[in-house]
Amino acid sequence: MAGVGADALHKPLGLLAELTHRCPLGCPYCSNPLALDAREDELDAATWDRIFREAAALGVLQVHLSGGEPGARRDLVDIAAAAHAAGLYTNLITSAVGISDKTLDALAAAGLDHVQISIQDADASSADRIAGYDGAFARKRALAAAVVRLGLPLTVNAVVHRANIERIGEIVDLALALGASRVEIAHVQYYGWALKNRALLMPTPEQVERAAALVDELRARHRGRIVIDAVVPDYYARYPKPCVGGWGRRSLNVTPAGRVLPCHAAESIAGLEFWSVREHSLVDIWTSSPAFNAFRGTDFLPEPCRSCERREIDFGGCRCQAFALTGDARATDPVCQLSPHHGLVEELAAVQEDRSYSYRRM
Numbered sequence: 001m002a003g004v005g006a007d008a009l010h011k012p013l014g015l016l017a018e019l020t021h022r023c024p025l026g027c028p029y030c031s032n033p034l035a036l037d038a039r040e041d042e043l044d045a046a047t048w049d050r051i052f053r054e055a056a057a058l059g060v061l062q063v064h065l066s067g068g069e070p071g072a073r074r075d076l077v078d079i080a081a082a083a084h085a086a087g088l089y090t091n092l093i094t095s096a097v098g099i100s101d102k103t104l105d106a107l108a109a110a111g112l113d114h115v116q117i118s119i120q121d122a123d124a125s126s127a128d129r130i131a132g133y134d135g136a137f138a139r140k141r142a143l144a145a146a147v148v149r150l151g152l153p154l155t156v157n158a159v160v161h162r163a164n165i166e167r168i169g170e171i172v173d174l175a176l177a178l179g180a181s182r183v184e185i186a187h188v189q190y191y192g193w194a195l196k197n198r199a200l201l202m203p204t205p206e207q208v209e210r211a212a213a214l215v216d217e218l219r220a221r222h223r224g225r226i227v228i229d230a231v232v233p234d235y236y237a238r239y240p241k242p243c244v245g246g247w248g249r250r251s252l253n254v255t256p257a258g259r260v261l262p263c264h265a266a267e268s269i270a271g272l273e274f275w276s277v278r279e280h281s282l283v284d285i286w287t288s289s290p291a292f293n294a295f296r297g298t299d300f301l302p303e304p305c306r307s308c309e310r311r312e313i314d315f316g317g318c319r320c321q322a323f324a325l326t327g328d329a330r331a332t333d334p335v336c337q338l339s340p341h342h343g344l345v346e347e348l349a350a351v352q353e354d355r356s357y358s359y360r361r362m
């Protein structure tokens, strides 16, 4: 597709700002790419300031300061202040390791609106084993307490997989005890590091069934006390999710080195051309960059999506997953039960191994 006028397109609502790929933790399901951006290639704070102003002009309402671990940036407070000054609702997504209480105070003073802390499990030793970092769990508890003391809203995020899926109830109890107003229970999505560790992370069908029933029960039990968001595990779903709300439709993602992606895993698709904020404005990238226009809308979809009534609901699913499993990013996401490749998903879900994780390391 040639360049499209900005007005003819949907406006992006959210910007994921990956400030760095550095992280002290080594989660085996990390959504960062296998080839991580080096520290010397990271954008400086002045460039992030420009990105936030351009994002706000484009219609973006929320920015998620993420990584890697954003606390690894010494200029994190300046970056958060720039996001706030641009008028964006500013959310910090952190592992908690690397954010001191003093930094948190400075972030709050700079206008930070919300904090999201990831936890690996409700059991301390299991959590530290999954994170590949001793003491991470204790630091998360301490930072969560500091967030609540400051009166900032807190979300707890937990990625669930075979090693912790039996403790979803305890994870929700922990989120309540920490004072979170929301907990996100997200099953692993298999690309990047998670694809590498898929057979170690994959839950059994029985575990997935029990987890779904438990989430319903927990929602009813804790209604009015905490919001429980749950993301269905791809490999056990009947239909795919509308990944990132539709490619190039609702959100954009800026990598530490400045490449702008339609979704955080988009670099896993071979042959896509990503433009950088070092050479282009955000509005040019949103309207005209080849990667954003590659899978916009539904015209590119083959059968069975082309004639399916759900195509404007799920946009044929996830392009990264279609590429990872079929080698063709235009294909129907094989998670869909109507995909001719759906049998592959069932075969892969049945492969489970028990060995040491390949931890995510730079």
Ligand code: SF4
Residues within 6 Å of the ligand: 023, 024, 025, 026, 027, 029, 030, 031, 032, 067, 068, 069, 095, 118, 360
């Ligand atoms: S998923 Fe784990 S390793 Fe990856 S950035 Fe988050 S805390 Fe760090």
Ligand code: SF4
Residues within 6 Å of the ligand: 239, 240, 304, 305, 306, 308, 309, 310, 311, 312, 314, 315, 316, 317, 332, 333, 336, 337, 338, 339
């Ligand atoms: S066939 Fe395509 S549009 Fe229909 S449900 Fe499956 S992925 Fe969605």
